[in-house]
Amino acid sequence: MCVGSDDLPRLAIEGGQPVRPTLLPYGHQLVDESDIRAVVDVLRSDWLTTGPTIAAFEEAVADYVGARYAVAFSSGTAALHASAFAAGLGPEDEAITTPLTFCATANCVLYQGATPVFADITEDTLVVDPSEVSERITPQTRALIPVDYGGQPADLKALIALAEDHGLTVIEDACHALGAEIEGRRVGSLCHMTVFSFHPVKHITTGEGGMVVTEDAELAHKLRLFRSHGVDRNTEVRERMGAWVYQMQALGYNYRLTDLASALGLSQMKKLDDNLARRHEIARRYDAAFAELPEVDVQGEVPSTRSARHLYVILLRLERLRVGRREVFDALRAENIGVNVHYIPVHLHPYYRTRFGYQGGEYPVAEGIYERLLTLPLFPSMTDEDAETVIQGVRKVCESYSRE
Numbered sequence: 001m002c003v004g005s006d007d008l009p010r011l012a013i014e015g016g017q018p019v020r021p022t023l024l025p026y027g028h029q030l031v032d033e034s035d036i037r038a039v040v041d042v043l044r045s046d047w048l049t050t051g052p053t054i055a056a057f058e059e060a061v062a063d064y065v066g067a068r069y070a071v072a073f074s075s076g077t078a079a080l081h082a083s084a085f086a087a088g089l090g091p092e093d094e095a096i097t098t099p100l101t102f103c104a105t106a107n108c109v110l111y112q113g114a115t116p117v118f119a120d121i122t123e124d125t126l127v128v129d130p131s132e133v134s135e136r137i138t139p140q141t142r143a144l145i146p147v148d149y150g151g152q153p154a155d156l157k158a159l160i161a162l163a164e165d166h167g168l169t170v171i172e173d174a175c176h177a178l179g180a181e182i183e184g185r186r187v188g189s190l191c192h193m194t195v196f197s198f199h200p201v202k203h204i205t206t207g208e209g210g211m212v213v214t215e216d217a218e219l220a221h222k223l224r225l226f227r228s229h230g231v232d233r234n235t236e237v238r239e240r241m242g243a244w245v246y247q248m249q250a251l252g253y254n255y256r257l258t259d260l261a262s263a264l265g266l267s268q269m270k271k272l273d274d275n276l277a278r279r280h281e282i283a284r285r286y287d288a289a290f291a292e293l294p295e296v297d298v299q300g301e302v303p304s305t306r307s308a309r310h311l312y313v314i315l316l317r318l319e320r321l322r323v324g325r326r327e328v329f330d331a332l333r334a335e336n337i338g339v340n341v342h343y344i345p346v347h348l349h350p351y352y353r354t355r356f357g358y359q360g361g362e363y364p365v366a367e368g369i370y371e372r373l374l375t376l377p378l379f380p381s382m383t384d385e386d387a388e389t390v391i392q393g394v395r396k397v398c399e400s401y402s403r404e
Helices: 033-043 053-066 075-084 104-111 128-134 156-166 217-227 235-241 259-269 274-291 327-336 351-355 364-370 384-401
Strands: 069-073 095-099 115-118 140-147 169-174 193-197 211-213 297-299 314-315 372-377
Touching: 033 259, 053 069, 053 095, 053 156, 053 211, 053 259, 069 075, 075 104, 075 169, 075 193, 075 211, 104 115, 104 140, 128 156, 128 364, 140 327, 156 169, 156 351, 211 217, 274 297, 274 384, 327 372, 327 384
Parallel strands: 095 115, 095 140, 140 169, 169 193
Antiparallel strands: 069 211, 193 211, 297 314, 314 372
16 A cells, blocks of 8 residues: 555554554463462461472472473572573683573673673574574683573574583573473473573563573582572581581572462463463464565574464564654554563673673674564463454554555
């Protein structure tokens, strides 16, 4: 259609009627009465924290992903920090990750006094490019931290092979990817450590919270030590020296998750498969609609993987639009479509620019993708009507701003 055609509805940002009456956020928790009862039961119990519900939640997550050990934390960020500690990162060490992530992925390296090194992403899948990672491995590299962006697993097969060749630890940031699969195996069963987040917009929630899963008993011990002040309550020592005795073995933090939060998480785990199924259903609806919209592209998939569909991102084809991403963003918000942008590349944040001297242009693929990215609403309690209004809003704005 021609721009300005009478057949085009007037954009809400220009005074027209929005496609929906209220704002639809990009993500939202789903909490029901069974979740509330589970938390109330713990409130009435003897344990509000450091009690048995934490272990039960850890066991449920470990069983689900097929890992031997799971260690709960107060947030996904705390879980990342603990993983960097358990991997032995310290001054003079480097860890390679993607610039297209939330800053916590790189910050956890800094917390340990080490240096985050970025490797560019692939333009279709938006996950870190193994060939770029390979070029940045040095004698100082100690760990790889791939990110399962939007729920799409990274190319772990290639990255694990690199890690094995160079003796590196792989910390998978799967904060977007609980329930994702690689060659039929759930994320969490492949890397040295895998980190999940239970923020309200994630697949299950504990309010705030995180988890690290691993097959390695020594790593699990270090993770548990780190989350509780570095204190080891060794049974043999306490039997010999007294029941009150505890020993600080490392500099740890208070990163414990409460029984209250664990009760919510344990209840939410029962709904995880249904939540994932609903996310996929909405994503398929989007895929079909946007395949016919020439102004946008969508995220591709790494072969033999199944995304957990945490985020649904579209990539604007700016050469087909009369305006930039900011104008499209503002127009969609005016239509009450709660779009967002995930993420500003980490190296472009003022702190990283100042500390490391980044100027922009170092990671052209990630930076170019960032300029085109928009995250659309996607969460299990969305109705089919909600999804249709998102599609209508994107079509309305793109057609109104189209160059054709």
